[in-house]
Amino acid sequence: MKRILNGLKREYPTAKCELAYRTPFELLVATILSAQCTDVRVNLVTPALFGRFPTAHDLASADPREVEELIRSTGFFRNKTRNLIGMARALVEDHDGEVPSEMEALRVLPGVGRKTANVVLGNAFGKNEGITVDTHVARLSGLLGLTTHNTPDKIEQDLMRLVPRADWTLVSHLLIWHGRRVCIARRPRCAHCVLRTICPSAFSAAPRTAARHR
DNA sequence: ATCCCGAGGG
DNA sequence: CCCTCTGGAT
Incomplete structure (x- = not known):
């Protein structure tokens, strides 16, 4: 290892986070959007989303239909919209619209699980709460x-x-x-791959299909 | 057909 | 543990 x-x-x-963001709030939103979706596609929709809803206060009062249209291409857009607006409202009600820097406070937000909380803590607040x-x-x-x-x-x-x-x-x-x-x-x-010589699944010749490990 | 920086619910 | 939610890329 x-x-x-x-x-x-x-x-x-x-190596660093490839999600595009300028504030902890933007990183939190981008990370929620990245569920079952590549970072590339998230970065395609966030400029317009952040332009329209720059802060938690803006998102908290957003029209769900407008949010759904903006994030549709990232998939799971109905769940994500519900979570994003609920998350923004919780931020406004409990944290003055700011993103909390504590694991417990992040985890209770709608749509924020273990992985999302870790990305925000690690990249926006420089904390190492977990891998x-x-x-x-x-x-x-x-x-x-x-x-x-x-x-x-x-x-x-x-x-x-x-x-x-x-x-x-x-x-x-x-x-x-x-x-x-x-x-x-x-x-x-x-x-x-630099791990070619020690990886039990590596092809020595040019691969045409993916290695299966299980 | 399979996969993607997941979360919530049963 | 299981399932569902969704669209787009390959």
């Missing part, structure tokens, strides 16, 4: 020791035990970047 992380660090020295790993990690399962009995939750716990707390947010981004750029679903670029 140590060797894997060192390899990834060398490959992505500037959250995305669905890409299933493709690194062979490397990370992910099995039926060794779930993503277990992997995250192992990573937190191995990595200094100061690097938790960085490690989340390293794994995400690798998933986005190299270990791509159904078309992994194994020939360009």
